Amino acid sequence: MLLRLPGLIDPHVHLREPGATHKEDWQSGTSAALAGGVTLVLAMPNTQPPITDTDTLNLVLQAARRKALCDYAQYLGATPENVHLAPGLASRVAGLKMYLDHTYGPLRLADMMTWMGHLAHWPAEVPLAVHAEGRTLAAVILLASFYSRPVHLCHVSRREEIVIIRAAKERGLKVTCEVTPHHLFLSEEDIPAIGQGRAEVRPVLASPVDRQALWDNLEVIDCFATDHAPHTLAEKDGPTPPPGFPGLETALPLLLTAVSEGRLTLDDIVQRYYVNPQRIFRLPSQPETWVEVDAEAAWEIQGANLLTRAGWTPFEGWRVRGRIVRVVVRGTEAFRDGKVLVSPGFGRNVREELA
Numbered sequence: 001m002l003l004r005l006p007g008l009i010d011p012h013v014h015l016r017e018p019g020a021t022h023k024e025d026w027q028s029g030t031s032a033a034l035a036g037g038v039t040l041v042l043a044m045p046n047t048q049p050p051i052t053d054t055d056t057l058n059l060v061l062q063a064a065r066r067k068a069l070c071d072y073a074q075y076l077g078a079t080p081e082n083v084h085l086a087p088g089l090a091s092r093v094a095g096l097k098m099y100l101d102h103t104y105g106p107l108r109l110a111d112m113m114t115w116m117g118h119l120a121h122w123p124a125e126v127p128l129a130v131h132a133e134g135r136t137l138a139a140v141i142l143l144a145s146f147y148s149r150p151v152h153l154c155h156v157s158r159r160e161e162i163v164i165i166r167a168a169k170e171r172g173l174k175v176t177c178e179v180t181p182h183h184l185f186l187s188e189e190d191i192p193a194i195g196q197g198r199a200e201v202r203p204v205l206a207s208p209v210d211r212q213a214l215w216d217n218l219e220v221i222d223c224f225a226t227d228h229a230p231h232t233l234a235e236k237d238g239p240t241p242p243p244g245f246p247g248l249e250t251a252l253p254l255l256l257t258a259v260s261e262g263r264l265t266l267d268d269i270v271q272r273y274y275v276n277p278q279r280i281f282r283l284p285s286q287p288e289t290w291v292e293v294d295a296e297a298a299w300e301i302q303g304a305n306l307l308t309r310a311g312w313t314p315f316e317g318w319r320v321r322g323r324i325v326r327v328v329v330r331g332t333e334a335f336r337d338g339k340v341l342v343s344p345g346f347g348r349n350v351r352e353e354l355a
């Protein structure tokens with residue numbers, strides 16, 4: 001049975017260009033997006049150099065314009081130095097990203113005065129996404145409430161976090177959140193099977209109790225986001241494995257498998273992987289854009305067959321149900337039967353389109 005879904009929107013991907021194109025670049029990363037039924041990606045700013053000012057934004061957008069195969073927008077990274085400069089770039093970016101806890105790259109903000117500066121100055125109508133875990137998450141929800149501004153909480157992974165988010169929403173605070181497929185489908189019990197180095201990811205894979213809490217609070221989860229964070233196998237299997245999983249090509253099949261098992265509905269997917277990201281991140285609709293899925297097709301995930309340059313997956317060998325057959329973007333057939341059919345540069349910057 002062929003199903004037609006809207007073009008999916010992934011609000012959290014790392015495309016590694018500029019600076020680490022051996023892991024991924026705008027072309028390979030957006031190929032992986034199309035192969036996963038994703039037609040619009042929001043790219044994170046922790047590249048080398050990080051995207052924090054006009055020059056670095058121009059640099060990344062040049063690469064994107066040349067190479068992107070699906071539509072996109074680029075995040076700006078918050079630093080202690082760009083509190084006053086950042087709002088001038090707000091109309092050109094997906095949103096502002098604040099790294100408040102340790103992760104891959106140099107953008108962590110240690111000082112709560114800097115958090116408050118950005119929360120106060122970044123325009124309230126432009127998305128502000130934060131990496132904040134545990135107590136940090138509680139702290140940033142409190143600080144954002146001082147300015148009554150919306151804040152989007154990235155990759156929620158633990159019971160205490162989703163419970164705090166539920167409580168914040170019940171009190172009318174303007175918080176939204178996303179959860180990754182790997183935190184929905186994996187836990188620390190899977191680490192031995194994945195391998196210690198390969199299983200490195202931030203936030204870390206949590207306990208089965210944490211994972212179950214995400215499922216039990218599904219109505220509190222606004223978005224599914226892959227946090228696609230590719231590193232090569234040599235890096236993951238080396239002495240200092242960097243954190244991150246590729247995820248763009250496995251997300252929809254995993255979610256469709258959960259539908260076939262009765263754990264999710266198709267509407268749960270459409271709401272969290274299209275409707276809510278479009279609303280929260282104020283994205284334009286992509287006309288004549290859809291994904292055709294064979295919901296019955298059973299297949300086995302194999303890293304070697306993926307289009308991401310990472311070439312591996314933490315879901316190696318998983319049997320899934322649901323294959324992406326065809327992706328149409330703005331009236332053009334962009335992907336069919338495993339092959340990308342559009343040329344580099346086909347993807348549009350949805351923020352420049354609006355400007």
Ligand SMILES: [Zn+2]
Binds near residue numbers: 012014044227229
């Ligand atoms: Zn990330």
